[in-house]
Amino acid sequence: MAHRWGMVIDLDRCTGCEACVVACHAENNIATVGEKQAAMGRAIHWIRVERHWEGEFPNVRVRFQPIPCQQCDDAPCEPVCPTYASYQNAQGLNAQIYNRCIGTRYCANACPYTGRYFNWFNPSWDKPLQLQLNPDVSIRESGVMEKCTFCFQRILAAEANAQAEKRQLRDGEFSPACVQSCPSEAMVFGDLDDPQSEVSRLSRSDRGVKLLGEVGTFPKVTYLTRES
Amino acid sequence: MKRRTFLIFSAASAAGALVDVTHKKGLPGKEMIRFIPETKLVPGVAVHRPGICTQCPAGCGLDVRVMEGHAEVVRNGQAGLLRMGLAKKLEGNPEHPVNLGKLCARGQAGLQVTYNPDRIGHPLKRVGPRGSGEYIEISWEAAIGELTDRLRPLASQVDSSGLVFLTQPLRGQRQVLIERFLSVFAGSAHVPFEFFDDAVLREANGLSFGHYQLPTYDLANSRYVVSLGADFLGTWNSPVAQSLAYGTMRQGRSGVRGRFVQVETRMTQTGANADEWLSANPGSEGNLALGLAHVLINEHLRSAESAASAGDLIEGWKDGLPQYSSEAVAWKTGVPPATIRRLARDLSAHQPAVVIVGGSPLAQTNGLFTALAVNALNALLGSANQPGGLQFSPYAAGFAAPAEPRKGVLSPNELAQQILTGRPSPVQALLVYGANPAFATPPGWQVKESLEKVPFIASFSNFVDETTEMADLLLPDHSYLESWLDHVPESGTNEVVIGVAPPAMEPLHNTRATPDVLIETAHRLGGRAAQALPWKNYEEMLRSTVLPLRHFPGSVAAGSDDDFWKKVQQQGGWWGTTTGQTSKSASRPASFSPVKEQQPEFDGSAKDFPFHFLPFASQQFYDGRNANLPWLQEMPDVLTTAMWGSWVEINLQTAQELQIEQGDLVEVASAHGVLQAPAVPSPGIAPDVIAMPVGQGHAQYGRYATGRGANPISILGPQRETNTGALAWASTRVRIRRVGKNGELCLFSTGPITWGEKQLKR
């Protein structure tokens, strides 16, 4: 059965704690690049937390906004790829096929959310840190782009489990690492094609908005605005 | 055709053919030997084992994803590959009442403690001078032998053995074990220490409410929350439990959205979430609380009597706090009188409401006054021990209960003085476990100097840090994923929780669990020591302590002791409503008279040092213990997006006046020291405050932390909270000057800081 995976991020719940950021690193074998490379803007975070300052002291406000790949229905990163490494898979996810990627970085240029990251060199782990690596996820080499996959390995594992048990996937049965860790339960993940799912219900909320909605990318991530 | 191959495929083929013939896989002699695996895991299939997070004192339950993998290990002096269960991911234990399956960033990064390349892999004995880092590897047999030989003469002392055990605060059977171990040594001392300790709040809660422990805030049911300086969503108390409750407070109840006001001098991650953010003068928060109480009483919104004994602790309470009129308080705090009145009325109108205090307001010389004032306000609001207010977790007798005010507990400052002066008795031996006071105490406490004077220091640390560097004998502990664990959370739940977890994986290195080392040492010492620790190992000790819980209603139902013990391990602990003894009132000292208004005192004159200096718990490293984890080093600070270093936060306006721009190198000087770091001008900090995250600036803590950034603790003054003696870490004054252009600030986001929410469109 086909699914259309989507996410809802409630900005009224999000506290900006960045548990999602580290959870993503741990789940997806994202390498740390070190101070020198990070200062050159080469740090990789498939999900990041943006902060928007408003006002001047003492009347200051901050709004946090976690930004993973928005998994657009009409993704600007896809048509620009000369090798079809960046494409939309059958479940509606903007996938990156590392084998095909030749590192033109056109997709990174095209993405309005800057959700794509380039491997400027081979990632490395000081031994024995490599023992933390998740065997379910590829290690990307130098010269390829990488991005949020909605923890595709977890989707496949859950589907395989359900298949082995001869049943349908249940809503909330699994979630990407960021959603699973989120201490304030600001993130919800599920099937947008299932009208009963929590994520469908919430994405129809009055507070629901899309990031850069006017660009016409039709993201599958819905933000619920803060109420203050 | 594979990528990159188009143009060069044909050419490279020739070379490929040549190499093909000579390149063989698995030629004998070139491979590492392999040890016989004991794992029963199916390769590639994850199993989940319970654990307990030790990254901060909250004690969240872990769910450790374990998969088979090949690790390079040394066994019996021989290096080889071992197929073993390896922890691959840490998640929250969904059943643990504190964190209910959730985990914070520091908890997630705990994997890198176990796999850290800088872990001490085997016992070491110092051969060079202290601090030189010259060690030789010795066997565990020899190491425990050495420890026993050093302790044996001390055990026979009649009056004062001179043995001191310096640890992080422990909440579980490790505490019991250490106390029993020390009971054999006459006049020995246990010194628990951590930088961000909440001794002031515990003391105040003991006086106001009879509970010498940190509160559990029932935010999920609150409608109005005022927090004075507490970073309760980030680093303070039980952040995951509080974040969960916060999410519910905001959007978890139909038709009700709790409102949240934060008062602090520098915007924390928590403050950034507030509906209203206010800045009050450092040390004036107690005044603000009493100003709010004044409004409540004088506008007859609450009667002074409703605060009961918590109110009696404040001078003038019965008379309606005449000296805390809105105008008077406004003048002291910098918060406008209208705002004070509005806050008080809102607190009264939106019930249940709660006022939280923690962090820097209590790290002033008048911290206890502030805490008692806030407690009285909560009592006046009717929020104490109420849903939607603050509560105290029940505790289990015999499980390292929330400590009663422990008189005579030394601080590292007093310990250092004892070492340096030899009075009241000389310190002969120091054991260090999980504490790093050489990094986390102000220079005026002379901890580092004093360590040089101790005849014998043994450390059980996983890593060589500033304190362990001084040790003569290194007896590395297992990492927490490799250990038997137990932890009794102090707060964050309304149940009695006893977290217990077996090791999630085999040890990677030739390390040994510290409790087991202590038990073996006691057995070798024989006599009274062996009697004090009668167990074969720590597992047996835990089992014997946990088994009596079978007779209380709780999360585990079992027919036999063995079954119970097995199920407790599977669940990661035991939780229930009672263990027979749930609460115990601390007796208020008879001499404690109502507190007068107390002004904060600062180290350094306002003329020479015009700025308040605020070290704050870093979102990444807490008190610095996590600075050696690369994931956290590269995790951008959420407000500044700074990575891999320290920074100095300064008000935007002030920075302009001082011509300091983002990334400039600045020098911050107090009367006690000087440090340099890049500047980050920020709108969220008071004009007279300079703030810096704690955690960086390690002189010795592995490859990722050593020599990185600056340590704000190194310029703090030594002054302490006047009633409790806790370090007043927010009471130092500093001056600042621009040094030069390039402070080497490493930011994740280089864009404008106000990329407003207007981008959000329907």
Place this chain on the structure above:
Amino acid sequence: MDAPKPRQSSGSSPAARRPLRFLLLLPLACGVLGALWIARAEAGRGHFSSAPSANSPVTRQVNSSSGVFSPAHPSVGEALDDFFDTYPTPVQPIAFNHSIHLAKGMKCTACHSGVTRGPDAGIPSITFCMACHQVIATTNPQIKKLAAYAAKGQDVPWQRVYWFYPSAHVRFWHAPHIRAGVDCSVCHGDMSRETVAVRQKGLTMQFCLSCHRAKGVSVDCTTCHY
């Protein structure tokens, strides 16, 4: 969106291609070697700028581990093998005879027990082998080798026969294939006629896709590459 066309059909051995390669230009090959060499040197370099280990004896002596793990090829030879999609024949420490075991009625899953449950089929530890070989065929020179490993408390350093280079980014799961009734021999050949296992089938993408298409299961890239 079609799959890249593989160079050759799945059945033939790598050796069959060799004569062609000598026709090709040497200078360009040198260029490739140079580039790979540089890439490898790049990968091996630690990138933590203020690593203090050079002047701190503590970190040198205390660390039990050293070295860096990276997806970079460990040798030029392996890089070229990857480049040409050739897999060197492993040299096994013990000449394990598959046909004898299968002829005795053992099932593949007796040893490769993970195959029905997870991604990897797995190889049992020496304890499993010795359960029988304490008493069976103890005079056989290969079994003596096995017993020697056991006596030293070591496991047999078996070499993988089937694997994919990391740059292929293939995440293969055995279990769903077994559940779908795909026989082991489809991918691994008829082991009852083999002694020491060798890579009998090329297991190229073409090979996988032809079967996936025939059975009407997903040929989406992310089914295998993620």
